[in-house]
Amino acid sequence: METALRHMADGLLLVDGDWRIFYANPAAERLFSVGDRRADTTVGLLLWEAAEGFRQKGELERHFRDVAERGEPNGIDVRRPSDGHWYHLRLVPVPDGMSVYVSDIDEARSQEAQASRTRHEAVQRAERIKNLTVALSGALTVQDVVSAVATRVLPPFRASGLTIGVLEESRANRVRVVGAVGYPDSFTAMVEAEPIPADSPVTDVLKEGVPLFIDTAEEHNLRYPHMAHRVHVSGKKSWAFLPLIASGRSIGACSISFSEARRLDDAERTLLMALSGLIAQALERARLHDADRDRATELQRGLLPRDLPALPAVTAAARYLPAGEAMDVGGDWYDVLPLSSGRVALVIGDVMGHGLTEAATMGRLRTAVRTLADLELAPDDLLVHLNDLVADLGEDLYATCLYAVYDPTDAVCTITTAGHPPPVLVDPSGTAHFVDLEPNSPLGVAEPPFETTRLHVPDGSLLVLYTDGLAETATRPMGQGMDLLKATLDEALAQVSSGDCPATDHDVPAPDPLLDRLCNRLTDALLSSPSDTTDDAALLVARPRSFKASDMAGWTLPEDPLAPGQARALIREQLAAWHLDDLVMPTELIVSELVTNAVRYGRGPIRLRLLRSDLLVCEVSDGSLTTPHVRRAAETDEGGRGLQLVTALSHRWGARYETEGKYVWTEQELPSAAVAG
Known part of the structure; x- marks a missing residue:
């Protein structure tokens, strides 16, 4: 007891x-x-x-x-x-x-107070770790990690500066600063311009794998005298250098600095070490995400046209904007394709979903569209084939597409859509309105035939094609986005002076700065907040331009053996009027062969047409759907060499089919003097 x-x-x-x-x-x-x-x-x-x-x-x-x-x-x-x-x-x-x-x-x-303080500090440490864990769990990119650390770590420790550097093993163990917060611009510029010295707190931390705490600027200068100028420019007086270790290896270092001299106690140092482990894991994950995203974005950009062609009938500008950082790459694409007889195809599409699979599918569809366009298919027929392709790729794969063919000979645009938003037509007065199109279903679930719309596009008009990612965001429904698109166009074009609109009678296409400005204006207005961007977006703004009457000539020929001779005479006269005497003889031979084939194998009516732009186009049409093809004639054959001759004399030739028959066309390059003129 x-x-x-x-x-x-x-x-x-x-x-x-x-x-x-x-x-x-x-x-x-x-x-x-x-x-x-x-x-x-x-x-x-x-x-x-x-x-x-x-x-x-x-x-x-x-x-x-x-x-x-x-x-x-x-x-x-x-x-x-x-x-x-x-x-x-x-x-x-x-x-x-x-x-x-x-x-x-x-x-x-006193004991209770100390116990209370201990409990409070433990709760605070747990709360800080939890908050940083939550913030880092949503950090996908390296910059997200830097922002999360600056927001969640600096204030509780009353710190004023943060730098995060990653180890570049491919460059002789150099350290690259990927984020800096709380430093003057002069220090940031110095860090970006000069590599981190081999003898520095960061490199020592990476070598030893243990943290380094420096309480005063004098201590820093004593240990690293060659870095005194950096200390002076930084304006900091105390530092905590923490190794970032992930998967058992050092991937970088984190520096937390203070504007006043300060000695961290044991509890603060322990907490910083615990936080550095979370930062390292998040940074490694973010680096992998950034690398994957860069590769995916590069793949997608590689599948898009690097430069839009400068064509006599259409000048265009385009933009592709990837989705916000939280999203994968998508399947939006656009294209401008030159067709025969000066016609131009405008294409825009969207593979539904996000990821490398969708980006790869987009590349397949874009290639398919270019291949089908080379076959001179009508817009509705082209989408029928494209719909079959999408259906064969998988039951859960869908895509939208708008395919438009502009013919500069009559200023008519033939448009077919598969579940895609309608384009905007801006008339020469600057008034914008949405084109009324038939609401066909998306590719993959559509049931042909596709309805087609013929639209007259006067000179001076604009066509604006876009994907739904431009109009629709997380906070804005599609209808409001389309209204904003139209309002932005109206406002932008109302401020354009006549000098900003290039003339429409130049033979050689010139850059159109207005189109680039419109693209920038639309993307800035509709996608002003990257955080609201939930989908990638594509935008294509085109200015069609019809051929002048003086650059076109056409005739109807009789269905008899005299037609080739009449065609040669007409060719000589017209080329002389155009001062293209150097092309008279090859063009006579080409026309003679094409008209002869139309008389012999086709049926009326037979028409001949010449078009002058950056090329000389010669067309012969008849009412037959017979496909012309090059034959391999034997030495003893009296015929069969006509299309071989056409191939030799022309830059390019082909045939396209319409409901009333076929058109066989050739293209010849103009002499340099004629192009300059």
């Missing part, structure tokens, strides 16, 4: 019926220095020092005696003037005596 009493944390005094102490445990002896006086000292006298200034002399003992007579326990707080401590006295009646428990309130309070 006595052993247990001796180990009590509180002081214990046992008194007899005369209030004389006959036992005091070590805690009581320590508190009151009872010593040898306990045999003849009453409780009232013993506690008088502790109660001085709190009760009058003898009042404390009388109070205790009254309590003892009632047989009730009672407690009271008293303050000891010699040390300023507060004690709690607990009087408990026992048979034939009293027991007095004494405890140091200040010590208990």
